[in-house]
Amino acid sequence: MDLNAQEKKAGFLQRVKDFANKLKDGVTKHVKNVHKFGKDDPRRIMHSIKVGLALTLVSMLYYVRPLFNSFGVSGMWAILTVVVVFEFTVGGTLSKGFNRGFATLTAGVLAVGAVHIARFCGHKGEPIVLGILVFSLAAAATFSRFFPRIKQRYDYGALIFILTFCMVAVSGYRTDEILVMAYQRLSTILIGGTICILVSIFVCPVWAGEDLHKMIANNIIKLANYLEGFEAEYFPSPEKTTKETNSCVGQYKSILTSKSTEDTLANLARWEPGHGHFRLRHPWKKYLEVAGLVRQCAFHFEILNGYLLSDVKAPQDFISKIQEPCSILIREASEALKAIANSIRTMTRDCLCVNAHIENSKNAIENLRVALKSLSPEIDKDLLEIIPGVTMASILIEIVNCVEKISKAVEELSGLANFKERLDPKLSPELGQHQLLHRGSVKPVLEGANEEKYNKSPHVLITVHDEQPPINEKKVLGAKKARVDVVFDYVFDVVQPELPELPWLDCSDLFGHMAHKPLALSEPPSSLSPTNSAICN
């Protein structure tokens, strides 16, 4: 029996120990999670501290005797205001603060009027008249909250309007100091609101507009990452490891459903004063337009992703035949997206670089068409088999269209938002090893549909997007550049050693080539793209 009791005791102690260990592990895990969550976005911690600070400040209305003497228990309205008005972003705080202040003022005035009218109706009639007024105003204001325009911007104001009107009108029935009460409520709300706004703006502010701006740029980067990941997965090559790209592939999914977040941010951004690079009337609506186009592009990715995950793939020989133009198309579209995102992020205009990439990807589309055309005689065996590949290529072409639309929308945005003109490093005197005066794009020229192999063609078409001939470098940098597109559709040979500088043709070289310097192009023009992209960083 004694042994049994000892065993029981040991067993009990063991259970207590196990429980303590489990609890410890659980708490440690939880603390780690919370720590990680705060670390992911330290602004969350800062916001929590700010709310604590604002509440401590507003508590002074109670703690400090002279303040308490003048406001009394109405001070609690200030506390209430701080708790409900303080939002994560400055825009949110301003929107709620102004809504609350304005709604309290108008509803207070109306309610005082209503109480005075009701008093004319005698002691018995007063509650009936007040009841009818409260019922009808509350119902009307509640109905107004359903209208999308009011719901979007003034929903909180309408709520506070109902609240204040009812409270002042109803309590006006029992107190004669209704004006004092309305005044105290309004003044304490103003104090609370002001403290919120000041803390929100001056202590590590979080701007909704800046968030929206960064979000759009990040979303575009996500698109670029997906394209890169897609290329690596769909056209695997021995040199590339797909592991790195795998993580980027799923990122675009968040864009599919980000509309409500973007709408909210744009809505709040409109309440914010000018800050940093953003003026008071920054074109936030235009951001939503860009975001819509980005989402459109993500829809295409969603379909494309189906082909990536599908087991039914086009035959390998078909894929290998369209691989090169597809890869270039994808890479150039991805580079264009990166350049667009960079242009947004740095708020600089960089159309030339973006356009060069888009132009390159369009050329890749042409090459893709040529490749598909050249495949036509070979596919009489089975059109069915290549359908997944053809669809994939077709969606890629659509994606380039999307990228172009995004680029145009961002160009419009950059005009409206006064993005700075980017000083081209190639044109600046500091870098002046090569005096490059022209930029253009290069694509192969086929002499006929029966061309044996398009990428063995020794002929290229050089499109020069020329700027007005500069007299000297200094003048170019200062002058407003007028872009003249000059298309030389003259077929000429390109010197191999000069390839790396091709997209930045020296005029003399160009005309040198035109004079039929007889040399051969051994590589397909695709190899030019890395050079082309060098100008964009």
Add this chain to the structure above:
Amino acid sequence: MDLNAQEKKAGFLQRVKDFANKLKDGVTKHVKNVHKFGKDDPRRIMHSIKVGLALTLVSMLYYVRPLFNSFGVSGMWAILTVVVVFEFTVGGTLSKGFNRGFATLTAGVLAVGAVHIARFCGHKGEPIVLGILVFSLAAAATFSRFFPRIKQRYDYGALIFILTFCMVAVSGYRTDEILVMAYQRLSTILIGGTICILVSIFVCPVWAGEDLHKMIANNIIKLANYLEGFEAEYFPSPEKTTKETNSCVGQYKSILTSKSTEDTLANLARWEPGHGHFRLRHPWKKYLEVAGLVRQCAFHFEILNGYLLSDVKAPQDFISKIQEPCSILIREASEALKAIANSIRTMTRDCLCVNAHIENSKNAIENLRVALKSLSPEIDKDLLEIIPGVTMASILIEIVNCVEKISKAVEELSGLANFKERLDPKLSPELGQHQLLHRGSVKPVLEGANEEKYNKSPHVLITVHDEQPPINEKKVLGAKKARVDVVFDYVFDVVQPELPELPWLDCSDLFGHMAHKPLALSEPPSSLSPTNSAICN
């Protein structure tokens, strides 16, 4: 001069008249808009009246002398509660009500404890200790609001927790009646909350769950409408007028961005008690899964829509060659979607009908493949030209996959939500003109890839999805049906006059056919689909 003055007066009067007219027009227009807005969803008007009613009820705390004597000015907390807690849906009201009640209770208890602790620290230490406690609890609670799980369900509770704790703790510094204050606040909040919940549930309730249920069914109908509209626009025929369908084509766009609404509704639905056909623990999460698949389908439509709006279309002769299988595919997929939506709407299981349509659309995919295969030798001229058509067809095939996924998810939902088994009208004795014992699908059989024209083939494959042989009809209806798929891949001829009854084969007929009754099928199997769909209404 006099004339001038008269002219001036006349001009002024005219301007006043114009202004009055304009004002009248504006007001009339506005009133009409408001009227239309209310008419679109009369529940909005009802909700406004309900809020007015709840506020009038809660005002009694002030108007009725005995009530005012017991609660005093604390009655305003009841008014405040009604205004902020009353939401459009029952779920919203319950969620806010419970959050508010529970948060007030816990924060109140904690705050009373905090005040008692602070009092130990002497007159000077008290505000400091209170300040530190308010700061840290407010900061911690604010931080907790960032966690997605708390944000989703308990955001309002966390807000009210901060509010109550601060108010009770801070005002506890100035009043000794802190327990009375906490009690009054809690009881008036309970009164306000109870009135809200009662009015919300018993006066024309709006259930978030029901809204979600209807929304999903409507979204599926929108998909079906789009498919019909797409068919009419892409494959116009002289008999059809495209005008009617035009309006349906854009409907699906709302699905693309409806995720946040669905999430909110599902979240609120969880708070609702059982009502109508919905139990307390109705599988709302499953609805979100279905909604996700519906959205996935809508993404495909977005891409398809690009091909509908595009100027670059596949050549007419190509389109006319794939028109028939595509049309059948679209129509059957659309019918399947309608049957799915109907199954959700009526909360009945109707898998057989849905599956029959999906089976038919899958057969149409096979026919489409055959058509594309037969086109292979003809397209050596230009693969490029037919790319838009091929892509369109490929996306249509993907859409059928999406529809099948939706159907499977809805089948799972119908199991979880205990949808009623639909009594098949064909099996019920009332309709028993034909004793149909088998259902199946019909597709053409090609004897080789070189078959001249698939749809002239006299052979069809009949797949019979057979049920266990019933002894008599009554027993079938009562017994749990075990489905056995029997595939007769025996090629046989079909009697023309028996066509309309084909999908509901009589066993004797089937074996009659198998005995090589020599008859020819003059129409392609597509003509069967209207008969097939007749069973679903």
